[in-house]
Amino acid sequence: MPVELRKRKTPPPAPARASKKKADSKTKRDAEESPDTEKSTLQKATEAVTGTVSTAGAVKDAVVGSNGSSSSSNAPKVGETINLSDFGGEVETHEGQKTTLAKLVEESKSGVVLFTYPKASTPGCTKQVCHFRDSHTPLTASGFSIYGLSNDSPKANTTFHTKQNLNYPLLCDPERSLINAIGLKGAKGTTRGIFIVDKQGKVLAAESGSPDGTLKVAQDIIGSAEGEGQKKTSNEGEGQNETSKEGGETA
Secondary structure, X not given: OOOOOOOOOOOOOOOOOHHXXXXXXXXXXXXXXXXXXXXXXHHHHHHHHHXXXXXXXXHHHHHHHOOOEOOOOOOXXXXXXXXXXXXXXXXXXXXXXXXXXXXXXXXXXXXXXXXXXXXXXXXXXXXXXHHHHHOHHHHHOOOEEEEEEEOOOHHHHHHHHHHOOOOOOEEEOOOOHHHHHOOOEEOOOEOOEEEEEEOOOEEEEEEEOOHHXXXXXXXXXXXXXXXXXXXXXXXXXXXXXXXXXXXXXXX
């Protein structure tokens, strides 16, 4: 009896790739339809970065705009007269004596010169204090008293004073109350500068500057004051001579 061959059943077809194609088609279609979405996302990211940069710039401008400092916007200007009685609060000399600007002015003959420096015993500050040390005699000839001012501690300023053999006091203002009042409070410390006030409380100088620059301001201002004083004395002498001469002629 002949053997009957059975046909093998055809295996079920593999999963159609149509779905992949369909998916690919959908992905492609989505990609073609998404430029606006991508553009929008990119635009938002760009705006976010720009906003961050703008904010950082604003912060920087705020710091720089404060004259490199965070000092009071009410700091006196040259030509103004300040009320010394409550100006700048209390400070301390390097020897530990409490004082105020009002007391310093009262004790002076013509007024007070305050030069500010950022940090005791650093190169620039050493140069500055030595400038005022070496020029102390001509500067004080006009009756102005010289003081260095910083936010250093009495201990730091005493060491600085002794090492540099200074011939004038250093004022310590850790809270930077006086430094702020004269407009020389820096963002992180003290701005180098100079402030000069006469016996009547009139501001003669108020500005930041270099070690050389602060000395020059003092020399220019105090030199002018000294010149005016000498001129006044000379005029008074001439007046006395004229009176004496007239008296002699009358006699």
